[in-house]
Amino acid sequence: MIPPQVAADAPRGERQLFSKLRDDPMTRDWLVLHSFDIRRHVVRAEGEADMLIIAPGLGVLCIEVKGCNVVREGGLWKYSYDPPKTTTVGPFRQASQAAHSIRQYLSHKDPSLGSILFHSAVLFTEIDFADKSLEWEPWQIIGRTDFFRQPISTVVTRALEAAHSQCRARRPIPTWYGNQSRPTARQLESMLRLLRPDFEYIASTRNNVELAEEAIRRFTEEQFDALDHLEDNRRVIFKGPAGTGKTFLAIEAARRAVLDGRSVALLCFNGLLGAWLRRETAAIRDEAEERSIPFFTGNLSGLMRQVAGADVPATADSRFWEIELPERAVETLLDDSRETPTFDLLLVDEAQDLLSDPFLDVMELLLSGGLASGRWAMFGDFERQAIYADNRANTGLERLQSRTADSISTYRLRINCRNATRIAEAVTITCGLSPGYSRILSTTDSADVEPVFYRSTTHQAEVLLATIAKLLKSFAPAEIVVLSMRSDASSCVSRLDREQDSWQFNSYREMPEGGASVRYASVHAFKGLEAPAIVLTDIEGVDDEQAKALLYVGMSRARVRLHVFMHERLRSGYDAMVDAGLKAALKRNH
Incomplete structure (x- = not known):
């Protein structure tokens, strides 16, 4: 599935089709491109294919999804969307034009793809469309009953095989149709590179x-x-x-x-x-x-x-x-x-x-x-x-x-789906999260999470100001939150001047939406929230379950950058926690 998720505001019918294609075990080696914009359309300035399915050994099927009631009156197609839509171009022609546009583009870029079968179908998720016409073939219709009662792999395979039978039955047989009409796995990769290639542009730290x-x-x-x-x-x-x-x-x-x-x-x-x-x-x-x-x-x-x-x-x-x-x-x-x-x-x-x-x-x-x-x-x-x-x-x-x-x-x-990879790994290992995450979606680069061990209250304050100065090179003040294992009144920040050279400290309660302030709060108060950069301070214990739970909550608030300040006397206890977490992770992986 390219991309691997469908937008939450996509039409319900498209989301249903996406889920069935993704979850059907028989589609495992298929390639599906959805919400595919077509800038070189054969008829219009541009168009879109709701779902483009490339099935090795079968062919390419372009599906137009209609999740509404449909009326054709006086040659006009009317859809019961909100607001209603009327058009002279029916869904079968939409799907057919999209398929021809993509086939034409691919054939131009790679002539070896020109012999592959491209065809189209229309999915009606809300109705069982049964009208017959010279404008479409019966097998191009996917009605509500078939869609919900049959595996989607069966429905798509049936449509593509019917298209192959139609090509073979034509007299004369189309010149492009023959033994090479069914795409191979290698051709699938070629089509993916041409239609939706991966790319990477390196941006500045701020852009990241x-x-x-x-x-x-x-x-x-x-x-x-x-x-x-x-x-x-x-x-x-x-x-x-x-x-x-x-x-x-x-x-x-x-x-x-x-x-x-x-x-x-x-x-x-x-x-x-x-x-x-x-x-x-x-x-x-x-x-x-x-x-x-x-x-x-x-x-x-x-x-x-x-x-x-x-x-x-x-x-x-x-x-x-x-x-x-x-x-x-x-x-x-x-x-x-x-x-x-x-x-x-x-x-x-x-x-x-x-x-x-x-x-x-x-x-x-x-x-x-x-x-x-x-x-x-x-x-x-x-x-x-x-x-x-x-x-x-x-x-x-x-x-x-x-x-x-x-x-x-x-x-x-x-x-x-929140934390940068290294932060998620640090939370899992340090806090002994079991079972751990099945997957970490973010690929955002982040520095390793290594605690700073402070010797005294004064030392922690010095390290905190130095850390914020470094963070301000990549983050706006409002993107940085200092969390304390203590209350606001007894936290590390409470001992510092509110006004700094070019920014100021403010309580999260006073300025929840930011401004030119680095905000601070207790872990208790900040629970359920998150921020791009978190500095976790005043960690004086990691032995009891309450302290471990607070550490877990505090660390997991960070999305992109995390700094952790612990008292020097916790060094051996922290090392023991990490060792236990690593052993647990290795055991899970095996």
């Missing part, structure tokens, strides 16, 4: 950073197949370690639900993550408001305060946030005399931090049908990221399952 940032969303699109699982299952737990695209999947699930007319609550535990989610979903919220669809994004505490109309006392502690506030929200939600929100779909990001009984009680009442019968998806790292309460992730899953009679589907995410 920008490209890496742009790639994050493209990489995450490869994970969107997981959301098809959500369409078929009402209650899904998406499990995956840091960097596997869980948050972006949650946002995409919210977008799709609103487009389908469903009300949505996208929740998390962390306040900073909730604020970021609100900014990221602004366009979805506008769409929901325009269509009068209830939509909420943010942390659960904010929604509970909104429901209960509760003020936060000056002495608010963990008991208020985790017990008293949920109880007040539940009381309000149970009060029939008050108008309270309910949602068709509940999405929970960083779910491992929200599975206590008081929080689950609130979610039970917010969701139409409740947790046992309603539609929801939980996205979480249930292995290493539960840092807010001991054992919350493990016991929380048990609580959730007990409320749903185990009517839950689980989908595992293992492809890292």
Whole structure:
């Protein structure tokens, strides 16, 4: 499949065809180019082929995909898109012209390819098209029933073999048709080089950073197949370690639900993550408001305060946030005399931090049908990221399952689409991530992740300023975040002057969107977020599970560059962690 993923906003029919071609074991040696732009079209200035399939031993089939109702009236083709589309060029002619354009181009570039069979077909994913005409052959039609009930390899093979039979039956047989009409594996490689060659341009360090940032969303699109699982299952737990695209999947699930007319609550535990989610979903919220669809994004505490109309006392502690506030929200939600929100779909990001009984009680009442019968998806790292309460992730899953009679589907995410390769490897080895990532998509170059061992508070401050000075040669100040294992007030940054020569330090809470500031935050506060460059400071222990979990969360926030500062006394303990991680990795690989 070239490229290896299909865009999330591609038409549904094209995404369905992409998945069937990719997953059919009989298409393993085929080449498929999708969304292929044609700049040298035989009729128009330019065109596009939805799916170009090159099957060794069979031929080349150009497929036009129509995922809508179709009407032909007075010679005009009418499609029930939004908005509707009317054209004089039917889908069969579109596919045929695209196939001829590509064949003409390839034959000009490599005459040996001129004898290969090129033909076309039209896929109707929503209807069983059955009309007959001299303008197309019956075998050029792929209807809804055949598409969903038969392997795509069978459907494509049948069409190409029918095209071969037609060529052989013509009198006279076309001069180009003969023993060389079926492409070989070598010819497949030749066509790929001519149609979509790989290339590489070396850019400056700054450009590499920008490209890496742009790639994050493209990489995450490869994970969107997981959301098809959500369409078929009402209650899904998406499990995956840091960097596997869980948050972006949650946002995409919210977008799709609103487009389908469903009300949505996208929740998390962390306040900073909730604020970021609100900014990221602004366009979805506008769409929901325009269509009068209830939509909420943010942390659960904010929604509970909104429901209960509760003020936060000056002495608010963990008991208020985790017990008293949920109880007040539940009381309000149970009060029939008050108008309270309910949602068709509940999405929970960083779910491992929200599975206590008081929080689950609130979610039970917010969701139409409740947790046992309603539609929801939980996205979480249930292995290493539960840092807010001991054992919350493990016991929380048990609580959730007990409320749903185990009517839950689980989908595992293992492809890292956030971190540069060396960062992902450092996280895996240092933190003993097991099982590790199945694949790391980013090819962004990054320096090795080696900790700096500081001797004192003063030494760490000096090293921090020197490190930031180096990072500023490649990164903008707003792209750099300094994280601490401590609170803001006791962190390394708190001992430094806010104002530096050409930039300043600012708390992430004060300036979440950047500016000319290097921002700082605690690992706790920054959980669920990420940044191009992370400097992780104030690491004073790596022995207990809580410290290891914090280290894992902090390190995995970095996308392109990571620096880790540890106290000198941890050197032997860190070496032991790395040795254990390497042994575990070798054992997994064998």
